[in-house]
Amino acid sequence: MQPVELPDKIHVGPVIDEGHSLASVSDKIGGIVLKRRITLGWVFGLLISFAVLQNLMAGAAWLFIKGIGVWGVNIPNGWGFAIVNFVWWIGIGHAGTLISAILLLLNQSWRNAINRFAEAMTLFAVMCAGMFPVLHTGRPWLAYWLFPYPNTMDLWPQMRSPLLWDVFAVSTYLTISAVFWFVGLLPDLATLRDSAKQRWKQVVFGALAMGWRGSARHWQRYEKASLLLAGLATPLVVSVHTVVSFDFAVSIVPGWHTTIFPPYFVAGAIYSGFAMVLTLMIPVRQFYGLQDIITIRHLNNMAKVTLATAMIVAYGYSMEAFFGYFSADTYEKFMIWNRMTGPYAPFYWILILCNILTPQLLWFKKNRTSPFRLFCLSIVVNIGMWLERFVIVITSLHRDFLPSSWGMYYPTIWDWAVFTGTLGMFMTCIFLFIRVLPMITIFELRMLLPGARVKEPVAQ
């Protein structure tokens, strides 16, 4: 299948800068892992991230000692930071799968330069997300009770509960993302094995590459398996945030009990994920001099996806407000009124500012093609999407049906410790990843080079 050629004015520059050859992309990307010295900046970044990760250790340790009461959760706010952060993190992961699977099926070859990094981000984000439900159970050492297994109590999980669907969806998502990522890594690990000079690196990459030798017979099955995995991961990624939204939508809480949640959650997930990819990729391409591989064209394309999903999210917000008034239901009406004017109203309006108004700047090419402006904008969107989850969880819970059971939610220092701790965990994983594995899929990048096309010599 030939990719559709678009008129030149749509694109802002090439997918990969001229002057690269098959050998030069291997050396450039493999060299970051194999040859580049450890720089002070990297050590500094890793140390800061690792220090912040200690917040998670302290927060989790205190939680295990004292119990869930150290958090700000109460009745009526049974779901506090834990669920806010869980939904935020899992949403961030979705961009990685969208880039690696959906854009592969859509034949968008520009994705080849960013999919490895985005998939790694997915894995780390899902790991961070997984911390929260486990800690939120209050007794994390019994978390295995979530899985169906024969036990002496003769009890089984409730297979009709969205919370259990979540267990299946998130663990499947983590597993399939890891498998897809590893399959994509195989040929690149072989490249590193063949390029490494030190014996121990050859052994480590050799073992991981499992003897990959680039045989045409292997590639044929490999391509088939990649396509199948992409085809399976595409409905999977949509299902994961749909199931997450079911956690809310299947309940009867005003503000949660709505059918728009699944599509609006999925769009929001992709939105926040693309923002996080931009937040991470813009500094990385700067520090590692990858501007010729992750070009302005990539940033422009990602900015367009961000803008498109921002508009879907904006539609979701307006529908939420419309449903509230149109429902003729006292509690729904009050919920949306309380969300806009109640004690948490500033958060709601900041979220509208961050998620709907600011991204409108992306209509302008000047903003889409400026790495610095995009970086600032992506931070704003990340904050906005976190606030969105906070507003959804807290403003629905804190004033529900009976005014006698209303209450406020204030996060404690331990809520913040665990949240910032997962940010540290995420960044620590990213810093380690960019040093030990090729952060760009080398073999797929080769396919983008003009020299990679097959031009058979004419038979004499």
Added chain:
Amino acid sequence: MSGHIIEYAHPLYGLMAEFDTPGELVAAARTTREAGFRQFDAYTPYPIHELDEAMHLYDNRVSLATLLGGLFGCAGGFGLCSWISAVALPLNIGGRPLISVPMFIPITFECTILIGGLTAAISMILMNGLPLPYHPVFNVARFAAASKSKFFLCIESADPMFDTRETAGFLGSLNPTEIAEVAR
């Protein structure tokens, strides 16, 4: 004693030709196939779809395995939900049906994807004969470039038409940059 003949394997694994461009490799692979060789393989730094056609590679077993894995996961997921809800721990809540199909779909779906995806990856790796710590092609010093920038074609001695001298001559006629013997 019957005339039991011990057949010694050919001392060589095969002969390997190196090419600079994918076009030359595809042309060489097509010529090799047309010349009647069957036991040969091409080695490339990235997938080249034209090779599938030139070498007549049509292996759909990964797809079949994935389909079967997916169906197994689907049946397993639905079976798990049904067995738990109707047999292992039946709960009568207002007379609602024990096997409530719509509520079982999410877990059935996730199990389908999980088993299907795992089957796709594992069957691809196993059908490729991996993990394989040692393979003769790695004995060729220049073969390290197969994972970077060069294109190789190896005719194996297991092919009935293989003859060290004649096959070397044949490979030479394909205009490779280099020909090497592949030790076992």
